Amino acid sequence: MSDAPAGPKPGKIKVLLELVKFEHSIFALPYAFIGALYGAKAARVAIDSVTLAGEVHHPWWVVYSLDGPGWPSWTALLWVTVAMVAARAVAFVINRAVDKEIDARNPRTSGRAVPAGLIKAWELWLFAAFMLATYLHAVFQLAPVTHSLWPIPLAMFLVYPYLKRFTPFAHFWLGACLGLGAVGGWAAVGGTLADPAPWLLGAAVAIWTAGFDIIYATQDVECDVRDHVHSVPADFGIARALLVTRATHVAAVVLFAAGGVLAGAGWSYFAGVAVAGILLAYENAIISPDDLSRVDAAFFTVNGMVAVAVLIGAVADRLLIG
DSSP states (O other): OOSSOSSSOOOHHHHHHHHHTGGGHHHHHHHHHHHHHHHHHHHHHHHHHHHHTTOOOOOHHHHHHEETTTEEOHHHHHHHHHHHHHHHHHHHHHHHHHTHHHHHHSTTTTTSTTTTTOSOHHHHHHHHHHHHHHHHHHHTTSOTHHHHHTHHHHHHHHHHHHHTTTOTTHHHHHHHHHHHHHHHHHHHTTOOTTSHHHHHHHHHHHHHHHHHHHHHHGGGHHHHHHHTOOOHHHHHOHHHHHHHHHHHHHHHHHHHHHHHHHHTOOHHHHHHHHHHHHHHHHHHHTOBTTBOTTHHIIIIIIHHHHHHHHHHHHHHHHHHTO
């Protein structure tokens, strides 16, 4: 089945929103907020210790990024959101442009904007340039450490679409791209990257993402084998691929819990992680090598709920415990 809707061609805005899968932000954005919630808490502790030592003048970003007893300011959260959405948009443009020939040969993806000719090349790259400028502007409103690290996510996004030509483990690279959201959110509000907590949270996001991307790839096994595109399902078979997903999701729950311990999280956060674990168990239960009919439910619905569950747990934790 093609992704293209029936009827007349949609407007350019609708085409662009479909191209960048704006709604998929629900997978990564909650973890950037979680990173910011606990990064702000860690930053406030560090700042208070400096203040007690006699330093009373704080740089601009402290006032701008932190609010109250170690909360990220609404302004900081706004710019984190803008940076995440804009960076994802650039990533999707790159991915769609690089994969246009592969997408055109796959009945499931042939209706996407680029292979279907719904958008011109100059429109695509103009949009990418605008979103890149938006990303850079947002980054430079955040803590100074992000000002030198901004190329890293873009470089990783650029590499990703080419990896599937060479290795079945591109799922894990994609996961690392999303995992940077938690690390970036932590750093954006002044949390130190010497702290292992954001890296464990980022690793949890990375391995969770790899697991559900493997499920998503089961839809394209025949086309991937034909086109020499590597994925875990295409290279190792669907049954083994789903076993890998189960292992990664168990590991993700463990890493979320470990990251919470190091971040000083309370019981509400771990309750959110427990709910996420139950949802992941359900996700894996409704998919089998003999029945892939609920891949969309597993990929879109359940994973969105997983991200929201962990975020709600983190917000409740900060509200109840601080």
